[in-house]
Amino acid sequence: MNSKKRRQKKKLQKKSAGSDRPTQILNEAFRLYKSGNLKLALRKCELLLAAHQKHTDALSLSGSIHLDLGQTQAGVNCLQSVVKILPDSSQAHFNLGTALSANGEPAEAISSQHHALELKPEYPEALYNLGNVYRQTGELETAIRSYRSALDLAPDYPGAATNLASSLLRLGRAGEALDASNAALKHHPGDRDALAFKAIAASEIGDPDTAASILCMDRLIVQKDFEAPASFRDLAEFNKALVTHVLSHPTLTREPANVATRHGQQTQNLALEPRGPIAQLQEMIIEAYDEYMNSVCNQVDHLYLRQIPNLSKIDIWGTVLDRMGHQAAHMHRNAWISGVYYAQLPDVMHGANESQSGWIEFGRPPDEFPCMVEHEVRMFEPSEGRMFMFPSFEFHRTIPFESSQQRISIAFDLLA
Incomplete structure (x- = not known):
């Protein structure tokens, strides 16, 4: 192999190694994030973003980390950047809606979740999050419709049936809340919310024995x-x-x-x-x-x-x-x-x-x-x-x- 070919080979190897580097940093950031080392995971993301400002995976992970650290505005900023880069991504709009809700911006959160649903109509996660925002703002009937729509698509979706039960209890509809709690327990027998809400609903409809058998205080x-x-x-x-x-x-x-x-x-x-x-x-x-x-x-x-x-x-x-x-x-x-x-x-x-x-x-x-x-x-x-x-x-x-x-x-x- 002559010197020119050797130089070309080294250049290709260097280019390949450089392309692998962002993936390695991102994988390390994910590993740290999953192990609970949030601040170090965030530093890894920042290192990656310093060289690749539009790296959407790094921006998304940074947004999640900021939210977990309670830095909700910083999380919103990261996820807004992702939406600007990927305006047709239902996942990007969904993630932004989640962050906006955590940041106390319910109207904007609702808008983002609706964008996600326009791009992906059968999206139980977005319907569930939409229900959560409506429940937080006191729009319980609308929240109930969102939870029911999520359950139509995914009957075993974690949290949808129990948040439905909670919303129904807040409206005094104990019988329906009992049905929703039982539906949750069918798929998740150890669900803490479902057991607690079932006990309340059972007492409210005049069945204290069922409540007592659950609570067994x-x-x-x-x-x-x-x-x-x-x-x-x-x-x-x-x-x-x-x-x-x-x-x-x-x-x-x-x-x-x-x-x-x-x-x-x-x-x-x-x-x-x-x-x-x-x-x-x-x-x-x-x-x-x-x-x-x-x-x-x-x-x-x-x-x-x-x-x-x-x-x-x-x-x-x-x-x-x-x-x-x-x-x-x-x-x-x-x-x-x-x-x-x-x-x-x-x-x-x-x-x-x-x-x-x-x-x-x-x-x-x-x-x-x-x-x-x-x-x-x-x-x-x-x-x-x-x-x-x-x-x-x-x-x-x-x-x-x-x-x-x-x-x-x-x-x-x-x-x-």
């Missing part, structure tokens, strides 16, 4: 009182360490968006390093979960328990409630088993407490559902060093308390 909600871990002198020292860790945590925020905390503060995930005393609490949670599954599964024949997969992830967060602090009725739809540990309670919760202030209550539906009957509830008394564990579909709330002292608890979700 006397047997599925389990209490465990702990002693101090071996590395602490006593329980008071351990709880004090937990309180200090929560109160000094950099993510502690007053009433963050989209959570149930009222008149209080909440952290993000405490299971991330540095964990401090949370490491010992995490071991206690795992111990309690093993006991829970061994005892409850042997005593209770419940469809939900048979659906629980191997749970390998844990989220832990601290909640600090001030005077009149409480948590509105909510459940944990993304988890399988949830719980709470009490590290510090105000004096008004000790001794005689006839008003049950600061207690945790299960079974009461959220205020968004205009219930016509009295639903069965269960009250449980917190105590420092006490943990409650329960299926994540159980609606629960806390009772407000009157005290200048703080009520500090640490909640957790066990996830697949």
